Amino acid sequence: MNSVAQRLADTPSVRDTVLSAARAARAFARGEAELGSAMAHAWILTGPPGSGRSVAALAFAAALECSDPTEIGCGRCRHCRDVLADAHTDVLHIVPGGLSISIEEMRDMRREAAKLPTVSDWRIVIIEDADRLTGPAADAILKVVEEPPPHTVIIMCAPSIDPEDFSPTLRSRCRHLYVPYPSVDHIVDLLVAETGASPEDARLAAVASGRHIGRARRLVTDPEAQKRRATALKLAEMVFHRDEVFKAATGFLKGVDKQVKEMSDEQDAEELARLERALGKGGRGKGTQKAMDGSAGALSDLEKAQKTRRNRRRRDFIDLALVDLAGLYRDALMLSTGAEVPLTHPDFEGLSRELAAKVSEPGLVECLDAITLAREHISVNVTPTIAIDGMLGRIRLACGAS
Numbered sequence: 001m002n003s004v005a006q007r008l009a010d011t012p013s014v015r016d017t018v019l020s021a022a023r024a025a026r027a028f029a030r031g032e033a034e035l036g037s038a039m040a041h042a043w044i045l046t047g048p049p050g051s052g053r054s055v056a057a058l059a060f061a062a063a064l065e066c067s068d069p070t071e072i073g074c075g076r077c078r079h080c081r082d083v084l085a086d087a088h089t090d091v092l093h094i095v096p097g098g099l100s101i102s103i104e105e106m107r108d109m110r111r112e113a114a115k116l117p118t119v120s121d122w123r124i125v126i127i128e129d130a131d132r133l134t135g136p137a138a139d140a141i142l143k144v145v146e147e148p149p150p151h152t153v154i155i156m157c158a159p160s161i162d163p164e165d166f167s168p169t170l171r172s173r174c175r176h177l178y179v180p181y182p183s184v185d186h187i188v189d190l191l192v193a194e195t196g197a198s199p200e201d202a203r204l205a206a207v208a209s210g211r212h213i214g215r216a217r218r219l220v221t222d223p224e225a226q227k228r229r230a231t232a233l234k235l236a237e238m239v240f241h242r243d244e245v246f247k248a249a250t251g252f253l254k255g256v257d258k259q260v261k262e263m264s265d266e267q268d269a270e271e272l273a274r275l276e277r278a279l280g281k282g283g284r285g286k287g288t289q290k291a292m293d294g295s296a297g298a299l300s301d302l303e304k305a306q307k308t309r310r311n312r313r314r315r316d317f318i319d320l321a322l323v324d325l326a327g328l329y330r331d332a333l334m335l336s337t338g339a340e341v342p343l344t345h346p347d348f349e350g351l352s353r354e355l356a357a358k359v360s361e362p363g364l365v366e367c368l369d370a371i372t373l374a375r376e377h378i379s380v381n382v383t384p385t386i387a388i389d390g391m392l393g394r395i396r397l398a399c400g401a402s
């Protein structure tokens with residue numbers, strides 16, 4: 001497995017910060033030095049979604065736990081391998097995953113953070129999507145961050161340190177590290193090694209996803225994601241065929257719903273079963289009925305959170321499709337103006353050339369505006385069907401489709 005330095009080679013600023021922090025942390029853990037300025041107990045890693053914040057967070061944790069006497073973050077020792085495989089005893093990795101973080105997880109987190117490490121130098125808590133933490137969850141983290149146990153490190157990931165994304169109070173107590181987008185070449189190497197994809201497929205995915213690692217990975221591994229992308233891009237062709245484009249849009253939304261249902265049904269059922277077990281449902285004792293009476297609140301909280309997650313997934317899928325579609329109009333605009341830039345969707349070059357030939361430059365700009373507006377509408381909870389139909393109507397006009 002690659003060393004931490006190799007994993008972060010593409011983003012030298014991140015690599016250097018992480019390695020010097022780990023070096024200082026090692027000296028401190030061994031009682032050879034003070035913690036110093038290179039290392040801190042609480043970190044916030046920011047960067048655009050898909051830039052590899054979580055990759056960087058795990059690499060950082062590996063560098064901290066590594067036991068190789070000479071190469072910090074060697075990638076070979078037991079600790080490096082366990083951390084990188086997300087299976088290290090002293091590393092708690094919290095991924096809120098759309099469902100708001102539960103009280104139990106928060107209690108776990110505080111309990112874990114307070115413990116001494118058992119097999120390594122550091123107790124590490126990684127919290128992804130820290131921008132989704134609200135109220136009590138953020139307070140719980142703040143408590144740990146304000147008075148960190150001497151051998152505990154908290155690494156949080158968020159899109160940015162804007163007050164909208166991250167609590168300013170929490171921010172003021174953390175070291176900030178920005179993780180930029182990786183290069184296309186780096187993503188290609190990563191996907192080829194990780195998924196066995198061909199370099200050509202990996203390159204196409206890296207470019208088409210706008211260098212978003214998670215999306216690129218999904219594009220090479222998930223045929224449904226490929227299908228959704230193709231359906232979205234073909235809308236640009238369908239706008240020239242009156243009613244069919246609206247039918248195609250309805251079909252696309254149905255496909256999204258199906259995918260969201262497949263992703264969510266099983267997960268929802270598992271969570272419900274776990275909660276029911278925790279609440280003692282199925283027990284026979286006298287206390288059972290009483291416990292059930294008090295549990296209605298917990299059940300309805302879960303239901304609400306699951307519904308929120310479904311909605312978020314649905315919105316995310318639709319938004320990504322609109323980003324794809326915008327990429328196609330951008331390609332057409334670039335071709336039309338003769339700008340020498342790489343295309344976002346090289347495999348749909350035929351279509352973007354056709355658009356460049358058929359639609360004027362102001363028309364293409366108008367199409368891009370229509371997509372931006374639809375994305376904004378969907379982000380503030382306008383029904384996707386309405387937002388998308390409105391967008392397609394505008395695009396039809398801009399393209400002079402009759």
Ligand SMILES: [Zn+2]
Binds near residue numbers: 078081
């Ligand atoms: Zn190691």
